[in-house]
Amino acid sequence: MSRKYTNRRYLDALQERVLIYDGAMGTSLQKQNLTAEHFGGEQYNGCNDYLVITYPQAVETVHRSFLEVGVDVIETDTFRANRLTLNEYGLADRVLDINRAAAALARRLADEYAEKTGQPRFVAGSIGPSGKLPSAEDPEMSNISFDELADVFREQAVGLIQGGVDVLLIETSQDILEVKAAIVGVQKAFAETGVWLPLQVQVTLDTTGRMLLGTDIAAALAILEDLPIDVIGLNCSTGPDLMRDPIRYLGEHATLPVSCIPNAGLPLNVDGVAVYPLEPQPFAETLAEFVEKNHISVVGGCCGTTPDHLKALVERIGRRPRPPRPILSTPRLASATQAVPLIQDPPPFLIGERCNAQGSKKFKELLLAEDYDAILEIARSQVAFGAHALDISTAVTERPDEDQLMRKVVKKLAAGVEVPLVIDTTEPAVLEVALKTAPGRCLINSTHLEGGRAKADRVFALAKELNAAVIVLTIDEQGMAKTAERKLEVAKRIYDIAVNEHGLRPDALLFDALTFTLATGDPEYADSAIQTLEGIRLIKKELPGVLCSLGVSNLSFGLAPNARPVLNSVMLYHAVQAGLDAAIVNPQHITPYADIPAEARQLAEDLIFNRRPDALQRYIAYFEAAKAQAAAETAPADPTAGMDAAARLHWRILHRHKDGVEADIDELIAAASGSKHEAAVAVLNNILLPAMKEVGDKFGAGELILPFVLQSAEVMKKAVAHLENYLEKKEGVSKGTVVLATVYGDVHDIGKNLVKTILANNGYTVIDLGKQVPAETIIAKAVESQATAVGLSALLVSTSKQMPLIVNEMHRRKLHFPVLIGGAAINRRFGRRILFTEDGSPYMPGVFYCKDAFEGLETMDTLIDPQAREELLDRIHREAEMEKAQSAGG
Amino acid sequence: MNPEPLPLPARLGPRVVKSMPLEMVFLCLFKNELFRLSWGAKNAHGEEWTRLQAEFEARLARMQKEALKEGWLKPQGVYGYWPCNSDGDDLIIYDPQSVSSENPRPRPLTTFTFPRQPDGDRLCLADYFAPVDSGQLDVVAFQVVTVGQEATERFERLEAAGEYAEMYYVHGLAVQTAEAAAEYLHRHIRRELGLAPDQGKRYSWGYPAIPDLADHRKVFDLLPAETELGMSLTAAYQLVPEQSTAAIIVHHSQARYFNIGGSRVDQLTR
Structure with a gap:
């Protein structure tokens, strides 16, 4: 189903050549030193969007400055002209006026220059963020529904369309869910006005290549590319240099034309003025490189770019034919942060089935208790075991609010796991809530034609509107398709509805050829696994582009828990051989085919391929016997098990x-x-x-x-x-008291803090005097607390000179505290030198250099042992004498 | 060495950078120093280093995100350009107001005296500037950057709460972010002076080429670090807040790092 346009001048031009946008509106207005009067009074001061009403000359000056240097497209001065942000200035009821006026102003100037120069000029209707972050966990930032948000953008778009823009531009987007809402809102504006225009969407990435809430470029592309948009790209942010990787990604993977409209770098504030670091020439050079190397079709400037930047860009790019774009894209799902290919190498794409209230008792209990943290743990453990996506089902008979439970679980998991979500519900209303809550590209599980096509139509419409993939079961009005031929017949009918009528891409469909349990021994189903495998083969062959998925675990439903994983794993292996792409499984229970013991494998295959009448009995008997042994082997290892x-x-x-x-x-x-x-x-x-x-x-x-x-x-x-709860008294427990300080003049105390941590946690009482401590304070505290020793720390040469001062003073007062010293500027030799005081005699209690906190601890442990202490003192005095003799001689 | 005097920039004197974009400053982080020196990996190698690196990268990403959100690292600075000439080991800084084409003898504001290597190449920072008798003015830049007081408060809080490991990581990141802010501002200065991205060097007091911290006082007299950034100097001329650096920026293309020699112990007991 192709898009509809009533004005496609912009797209036609883009078909031919690279288009160049204008530069900064906001920073260019700032340079005009406008006053409150220009903005229509103090209460509107700084509301750039309102200038189109109060002082349009300022905006006209900016537009003209860029049209003069030859840009193809100018953006309306409406970046913040939506109901929510205008409301900050009490202008919420002026949304339509402002957008209409801004668009009409740009239109008039673009037409004037087109006529004057013969160069077609276009107007892009700028739509910036609303200020809300709908997918954030913060309740304050996300307290707006998807539909409310879509309506905010609808209203703005209507004004822009009525004012005569050629293209709508959703830009500087921070939250991918808001982008989806904006796209939905703009579609509503098209329908409302009857004017259908191209739509360009640009997100903003930080220096790590992610949107504010963590979405990377691959995820953004997977989420947006099948929504009704015409150009995808990046703008604002860090400057072109840091956009290289995401631009390369878009260049290689986006089938749509790609835009890049960066800042002149990120500004620093010098004397109150924002200074953008990137000069016009390097700015133009990098963008030209993107056009040449990465096949970018639309370039221009965002914050901090001046007419000089754009002049350089126009001169450097010139009139350049449209660069080629890739034709094929590969199907991907996406979480809020990353994209995951549906076609895995090696296959299959594993969908974890444990967050399902119908399939997991534990999940159901947690859901009823609304213990979302524990639910998140179940989700994470499935990811740890290799799940590529997570199935979520919140339908429970005990509660009527499946939709609210679904919303809460989706919100929690979207923020907490890195894999895409699979929305498992039979209720289209619940599905809609889920798709409007999840930031990523979801998979819908599932639809079919059992009750006719009405419900399927609703599901496909939602999948199309919000860009989701869909699992479709081969079930129609006659019931579940059991033979391979019937499976194909139903699949073809569904394909026709989804692809030809609803406009879904074939690779947005995952056909489930159905599995039935083999555990009943019912002869009607004895061949069912064979039919399923053959069905997969037929569907993949007859319907090119579509994928196949399978709820594998149904196969072993009814068997003992220890017997299920092998049958499921063997079936999965053969289904993949038949062309299966995805499987709904408990990832913890999937064993690689080669790792399954030959005998068990043989028994499972006998059952799956219906090779002998007693296959089921033999299979069951084997696992009865294996039960005891298996249980012993799979007990989780606790590293402290068996310890007292x-x-x-x-x-x-x-x-x-x-x-x-x-x-x-x-x-x-x-x-x-x-x-x-x-x-x-x-x-x-x-x-x-x-x-x-x-x-x-x-x-x-x-x-x-x-x-x-x-x-x-x-x-x-x-x-x-x-x-300490058990200690009657502290005395006798402490090994000694150490007075610690970073010396006077020195503010660097990380070293001293580490010593404190180590001594305090090894049985010493530590009195920490902090940093910049005068000598007198240290000495007085040592005397007062009858310290066992004093510890001194300093970072630099200059402050380390405090250490001999303190030793000298304690020597003069005939005090008996050993002194431990440490710090980056000093060493063992320094310790020996300062053992000798000003009068030439040594400080008898000792000065001990310690290279780190543990030598400090060792020294303290020695000092509290009378005999070891004597030996240590002897040694340091001897070493100091030798040092003194050496330096005197040398 | 031949002097390479630069033409004076359009605006001489001090400037205040009340904010720098933290995410750009983070791009100037020297991760090797952060991981090995400030986060304790030292000379870990092989598998251990690979494992630590992965762990530290994840931690760094998390801490950077927190810092960007909570704003506990606020890189800011003061810097400026002054006309100058060398005279032996001295660098004479002139009053920008007194510089004009009619006035051949600008008024000196202050003089830095730099140590000279006692032997070998006998290097001294003053040699990188045009001498007073060359008849040409040269230009020197000074900068002071800090990540602010909140960083200090943050790890004091963590220390008090007994979160020793987190305190250590926070401290290490703050130290290296101050260094990164210095590098960020230095790059900005190079751009303003029209220098190549790697031309010239930045020297901080307390390091081997200029060990004496007392010159911080002169830098603080030139730059409004106290009034604009709320910084101060200790009695031993250390910078407060702790995570701050001060530097002189030399534009000469042959400038390199050197050690003025003398053992540390000699310096300590001098």
């Missing part, structure tokens, strides 16, 4: 798992014989501290990186916090 509480606690610290530490501690305390206090101290000393020691050793050996150590420290902190 102490081992588990140790494991959790080492492997950074916070969950469960409290329970482990409770178990250990409960099992201890002495007092709870003693038991808690024992847990700390015998389990927690050794576990952290092991973490530290692994860090020292390079087996763990620092952030992982910190995660272990978080587990430790949680464990200690819980342990």
Whole structure:
């Protein structure tokens, strides 16, 4: 079904050559230094769209500046002229006026220049975003229905059409669901006015190549390309350089003409003025490259592009014939974020069936409890097991609101999983809600002709309007087609309705040739799997372009749970051989054909191909026997299985798992014989501290990186916090007190904070004085708290000089605190040097350089052990003497 | 070395960049430094590095998205151009107001004295500028950038909440985003001066070519970092907020990084 146009001048020109749009409206208006008066008063100040009423000369100046340099298309000054954004200025009731006036102004100027220069000039009606994000999770941003949003755009489009534009331009789109609503709204405007124009749609991508809510270019194309649009492209955003990848993608995959209308880069604000970094020449160069290399058909400028940019572009592009476009596209579904090809290599496309209230008891319970987080978990686990899309069915007899449940599940999953959704319902009204909630390109499951074609007509109309693919079952008024020939006959009839009448593409249809259970032994169905496989073969051969899907699990319905996966997997293998493209399965239960034991495979094939009368009995008997063994093998592995509480606690610290530490501690305390206090101290000393020691050793050996150590420290902190419930007193539990500080003048305290984390989670009491701490504060706190030691940190050479000052002062006051030092600018030699004070004698309590937090911990552990302490002190004094002698000699 | 003086830019003196586009600043991130230095991967290699890289990339994407949404990283800066001449190890900065074709002797505003390598190539930053007796004015740029106070507050909050690993990641990203903002602004300055994308170098105080932080005071006297960005200097001339950098930008095509020599311990105990 081809599109209808009452004015296709724009498309005819595009058939011939590359078209060049104008440059920035907003930033060009800004340069005119307009005042509130120009905008019609203070309350309208800054409403650029209103200028077409209050001071059209400003807009005319901008249009003329671009027409003068030879652009083909000018955009109306209506980027924000929709009911929602105009309402911010109290102008919601002026939507039609403003759009009509803006379009008429541009029309007059375009015609004037066309006549003057002989170059046809076109007017594009600019339609920017509404400010809402309908697919966002944020309730505030998404509190508008699809139909309301479509109507907002319908109204604006009507004004633009009445004002005489040649093409409507939906641009700078951030939310793909809003784009769909805008397209639907514009179609309504065409119908309402009887004027049918081309439609160009442009999305905006960030530096990572995604729309605001995560949609990448492949998804955007899959979602939009079969909607009634004529040109697809990108605009605004980051500047052409960063558009290379998505432009290449569109160049290679879009069958429609592609547009690219970038900013002159992203601006920085210098002295209150937005400065766009990209100069005219490189701007024009990059766009010319897109035209030449990527076959882009429409170029122009967005924010920050001046007449100079466009002049350069016109000169560089010139009059250039239309670039070739690919003819074939491949069928894809899309989630809110990414596209997934329906034709997988290797096939099939797997549709996870566990989010189905009729097929899964667990899902149904969660649905009735409206536990959407748990539903999301079921969805995610299917994706983890390889599902390419997820079937969703919310029909439950207990509740009348299938549509509302569907809306909520679709919204939750659209934001939470990266795969497309398959809408499984028999109710067209529920289907419509789902398709108007899902940002992606969905698959509909399913329709057929059982009750005649009325319902199917409604489903195909929705599929066409909102660009979905459809699973169609080979069922008609006579019932389910059982023979291969009947399956083909029904398929041909449905194909005719969907493709020839509704205008769906053949590859938007997935025929399901039906499966019947083989578990009943009913002779009527003994050949049914053979008929299904043959049906698939016939449909793929006779109806080129269409795909086939199959609800494989029906085949084994009624068999014991352990017997089902093999039969399903073997059937799936043969169906794929017959040409099957997609299958609805539990992805966890699909085993590759080659991995199925030969005997089981043989038994399954006997049943599927009806090779012997006792095939079913033999199959059942085999799995009865295998049951016990299989159960044992498939038990999930718990890494802490078989460990006692102490081992588990140790494991959790080492492997950074916070969950469960409290329970482990409770178990250990409960099992201890002495007092709870003693038991808690024992847990700390015998389990927690050794576990952290092991973490530290692994860090020292390079087996763990620092952030992982910190995660272990978080587990430790949680464990200690819980342990404190059992401690009667804190004294005697702490291994010592350390006063820590980043020295005066220094604001860099990440190093000190790490030391604090490690010491505090290894049994020390840490008094953290923060950063920029004066010497006197540090010394006073050490005296007051009777500290075991003082720790000093500094980042730079200049601030590290505080360290000897503090050592000297403590020496002068004859204090006894060992000093631990660390920091980027200092080293072991520095530590030895500053051990000697101004008067030439060493600071007896010692100065200890520590290269990281764990050497700090090791040093503290040594200092609290009287004998080890003496040995360490001896050593550092000796080393310092040697250093002194060496430097004096050298 | 032959001086390569540049013509003076149209607008001399300081400028304020109240905002830079964060997503563009992120494109200037040096991921290797972020992952290895600031996020602790150090010299991980082979499979471990591949695994860490994948994990860090995912984390970075998530944190960048959060930062863009929540605005806790706010790159901003001050920069400017000054007429200047070298005189031995000194760089004399002139008052832009005093520069005109009639006035052959502009009024000095301040003088930076840069250390010279004691031996070898005997490099000194002043050598990259036109000498005072060349009769030609040269131009130098200074810049100060910061990612703002909110970054500091964010990791102080995380630290207090015991979210050590997250604090460490947030701190690392803030440090590297300040560096990225410096690179972003440097690129802007190169564009304004009409330099090739890789011409010249940016030197920060505290690094081997110019170790002494005291010059930060002079930079703060030239640029309104205190009044416009709410920044300050500590007694040891460190920048506050912590995630900030200051730099002198040299346009000379032969400019390179060097070390003024002397061991760190000597510098420390001097």
